[in-house]
Each structure stands twice: as C-alpha cells, then as structure tokens.
Amino acid sequence: MVRKEITIKDVARLAECSPTTVSRVINNSEHPVSKDTAEKVEAAIKRLNFSPNRIAQGLKNDKSNIIGVIVHDICDSYFAQMIKGMEEFISEHEYIVNIYNTSRDVDKELHAVNMLKANRADAVVFAAGALMDKRYEREMYNVVEQLKSQGTILLGVTPHPFAIKNISLANQKAAEMITDYAIENGHQKIAFISGPQNLYTSYLRKQGVIKSLENHSLQFKQELLFEGDFTFEGGRKAALSLLNKIDQITAVVAANDATALGLIWELNNQGVKVPAEISVLGIDDLPEAKYSYPPLTTISLPIYNLGTNIGEYLLAQLNEEYDINIKPVEPKLLTRDSLKNIE
Amino acid sequence: MVRKEITIKDVARLAECSPTTVSRVINNSEHPVSKDTAEKVEAAIKRLNFSPNRIAQGLKNDKSNIIGVIVHDICDSYFAQMIKGMEEFISEHEYIVNIYNTSRDVDKELHAVNMLKANRADAVVFAAGALMDKRYEREMYNVVEQLKSQGTILLGVTPHPFAIKNISLANQKAAEMITDYAIENGHQKIAFISGPQNLYTSYLRKQGVIKSLENHSLQFKQELLFEGDFTFEGGRKAALSLLNKIDQITAVVAANDATALGLIWELNNQGVKVPAEISVLGIDDLPEAKYSYPPLTTISLPIYNLGTNIGEYLLAQLNEEYDINIKPVEPKLLTRDSLKNIE
C-alpha cells in the first residue's frame, strides 16, 4: 500500500497560490489574506479533503499533542472512569490520549515513561499510584527529570516519589472517614483488608484506618490485618482467611470496593450474614457497589469528575494559563446497608 | 517553561562526528560505522540521555506510530478488556495507542476519525460496533476512503458499513447458541432484551435469537421483545417491564451480560426467583458474571484474547507481512446456575 498524502502544496497548486498562504488560511493567521484567495483556498481544501498533518505541525511548533496516561489496569473501574473523564475533555481539544497499562510492573512503568519521552509528550499523567520499589523510584526520578527539561507537564494522582505536581486524592482521609463511621456505630473490633503491598495508595488507606482508630483511642491489631490486592478475587480470599477469626471481628474495612464486594460475596457464599453477623465497608463507590447484597456502604471518590478536572487543568497548563488549580474532589460517605449499628 | 530538546546534533557534537553517523548508530544501520566512533556515540547518547524524536522520525519515514482505537465506552468491561489486550501487544512494540471514547455519538465518532486522519494514524481499529445512522454511514464512508488512500490500515470488530476488513465476533452465533441451549432445556416461552436500537451488534444478536427459534420451529414474539441498552440499569428497567408478562415467559435471553446482571438483580429485588421462576441468560462472560446470584449462564467471547490477536495482526500488517490472518476467537457456552431445565 502506497501512502499518498495530500499536502499543503497540493492545496496551493489547486488554489493557485503559495503554500504560505494556505498555511495562513488554515491557521486563521493574523497576517492578512484577501477574501478572494481565502475562498479559493477553502474550496481547494474541501475539494481535496485536506487536513494539515498534525505531526508535521507539531515538529514545527515543538508540540506533539500527545498526553500520556499511565494506569495500572484499564479494566479496573477506577482507572476506566478516570480515563473516560480525561478523554472527554482532552480529545475534544485535539489532543491524543495515549494510554499505558502497566499492571503495576516496574519495567512496564519505565517503558511507558520512556516511550512518552521519545514521543516528546506534551503532558504525562501518572494516574496510577506510585510503586514502592527502589529501582522504580530511582529510574523514574531520572526520566522524570528528563521529561521536565523537555518541557513536559507532569501530574500525579496521589503522591509520587519524584518532584511533580501531585493531586491528593484524599485516600487517607477516605479511609479515616469510613473507619470513623464504623466506630460511631459502635464497632470496635475492626479488621482491615489491605491493598497490594508495593502500592503507596495502599499504604495511605491503611494509615487512614490506623489514624481513625487512634483518634478513638483504639488500637490497630496486626492479627486483624489481612492482605488483599484491590481485586474482587483478593476480597474473596481475604474472606476465607478471615473466617476463623470471625468472633474477634464485628466490622471489616476493605481497602477498596472491589475487595469489599469480593468479601461480601464470599461471606454470603459461606453463609455468614452481612451485616447481621459482620459489617463490611469499602472505599471508592464503584458503579456496582450499590448492587451487592447488601448494597455497600462506602466512600465515594468521584473519579470521573477528577478525570475531567485533570483534563481541564492540563489544557490550561498547555495553553500557558498559569494560576489554574485542579478542582479538588471531595470524598463523601455513602450509607447503604452493609453496616449494622451495634451500639 | 522553555523546551530544550536534546537532538542528534548535540550527540554528534559530543561524539565528535556527524549527525549522519549518529543516525546510523541509532538505527543499527547496514552502513558501516567503525567500532571506535560507534562507542563514542553510544557514550554520548548515554551521557545526554538522548532518545531520538519519534515524531521527527515518523515525519521522515512516513509513519506516525499511532494506532487509533475507537470504543463506545471504556468503562464497559467489554471494551476495557479488548483495549487491554491490544495495548499489551502494541505499546510493547513502540506504538502509541490512542483511545477515543465516543458514547455512541455520531459526532464524536466522526471527530475521532478525523483526528486520526489528521494525525496520519498508521492503523485504526473500530472496536466499537457500527452505528445504524444515515449520516454516520455516509460521512464515515468518506473519511474511511481518505484514510485508506493515506495508507492507514483499517480494522473493524464486527461488520461495518464501509469497506474495511471486519473481524466477525460471532455475535449472531453467540446469540443463537445461548438460545439453542435454552430451548434444549425445555424452554419455549423465551423473552429477549435487546441492545441499543442504533447498534449493528444489537441487530446481530437479535437475529441470532430469531434464527435459533426458527430452527426449532418456534416463533419470535414481538410482545416478548423488551428494549435494553447493554447496561445494568437497562437490564433492571427491562425486568420491571417484564414483570407483568411473567406468566408468558420461562426464560429471558439478554443481549449482553450487563443487561442479564441487571435483570437478575431486579428480579431478585422484586422477589422473583431465578432460575426457579424464570431463567436468565447472557452473552459476553463478563468477569463479574460468575458472581451474580445465581451465577450467570452465558456465552464466553474471549475479548481480551481478541485484543491481543488484533494487536498481533496489526503489527504484522504494519511490518508488511501480508498473508497473516486474525486468529479467530470462538464463542463458548458457560453453563452456570441461572437456567433451570424444565423438560
């Protein structure tokens, strides 16, 4: 297959003018163009179905129009929603949304950043939480510095161990809020299902739980800490290992909704009544959280909105409008039916 | 922020050679380069953290390295899985995966294609099913022709009303299979919850149901056709409108799993026992389908694998290896517990 690209020159030939003039018409340039030629150019453009080569424009203007987005798992609603929110805003404004799915793998994460560097991305969003890994931190730091000196705009959702603007997602606060709620409803024997070990987000959410307990003069008990991985399956497994300590527990806070949903499912499966015998709480408010049995009490983190806010912020930055801030997104308690008041 | 890009020239200066030589080293060119200079170049590259500007390379080589993917809703597991599969393959090979989320909107769909044209995408995947809309068909046809003459490789998942290679996803066959299964289990009074009206995929799945019924000398009854929209919410609504005809129905085939899951949820909610009082069947095998109450009997369409197969195919095409075919992906019946044998 032979590429036969239509260029500004073809348009110029047809409109009987110079490429320069065509360029002026295309870009609504300040530089005056007579109405007559402008019309001829427009006609030629239409006739040839010409659209200017954005790649070439980019080369000239020192812009790639690429916005990179790094996520852990696009199949996870959390990331899917964020991407959708960003995409909504960004591709409307003629930017290319370039997704990387890293499965929390250090190499893939580095590969993504290096590609983005090679493609001279205009902006990179670290939508995925930072990995807690020495090599990741070290090598990321380097590439990020290189991206910076290229002029790439960088943005992290949740804190990252390199100097870029980070949006706090209130992870810790969310975990604190949901734990507070449990305690206010008379729960003291609270288990926690963690997220993946190597993820900073996991760490923050755990800290939130600990803080809430401390604020209420309660102690975080290591034996009531179970490991999860932010997935439904992980929640199911946690439910199983939780089973033989069930008399020591009245409520379980899961590090995220996917985990909580898995918990509820497996508890039901094992004949343990939620919330009659044990309360289950989540964080995120996934779309499916309201359809579990019972509907999940959780903290809403409006991720889709976060996505659009990020998009808005990036565009402002890219247009060099400086004093713009990212609109914050507030966690909100959603009381449904998976918690029982036991006071 | 000033962009200060490191270029091949900087490397040349540091390595005390010409840019041409640097280019040869970068590209492992056939053209001989002395070991000595090669090493100097490598050293300079490392020292400057240089990576060649892929955009500029693309301009020169007539490649954008962009692969566009058009989906309806990235939050829908179906699309998320397909993208994940493709991404796995594609970004590993230094391509840019450029996602467009169109929400089945004709304008957004056209916008996406036009952007992809302007960016001289190397390939475009129409992962989203075609819309049944006159303007869509007409304007899409035009842009697609223009993409073709630009040399863009085009691929559609499920048939599209313009001349591109389409991978059949066995939509019709899947619907036929699941309906066959219901009939084989003694069901004759079968309702169908459709997908969105304007979607060709919906049409195909409906045809599959009709064909199965006809093959068994049964009639498709218009009054047992309910409208859905491929979403959980749509399934819930369908359940409600289905309620007053429930004595005329023993099984419901939903156009997809999301719908089936919504159906089951709302039926449970209304106190209708699945499958004791009514059987519910889906198509897709979403990850969550095995966690409904009862677990959903459905047809698996291994979408993630389809994604990787598409990726593999595209790369072969882009490398001009011609006689490659897309590995087909076979629908498979997954019998779980949402159907009752009533023979």
Next chain:
DNA sequence: TTGTATGCGTTATCAA
C-alpha cells in the same frame, strides 16, 4: 568509514 546535501510537511521570518 565518514560526511554533505536534501527533503519529509509545516510555519516563521523576511522581503517584495
């Protein structure tokens, strides 16, 4: 084995 000149498609600068 190395380097110079040219061009990819576009736009900014300058001159007319």
Next chain:
DNA sequence: TTGATAACGCATACAA
C-alpha cells in the same frame, strides 16, 4: 496582500 526561504529533528542518496 503575497511569496521565497529557512528551519523543526531526522534519515537517506550520494560523494568523498
């Protein structure tokens, strides 16, 4: 109001 020319970063044909 228009256009010729150079340049963005890179790779290739050609010359040395």
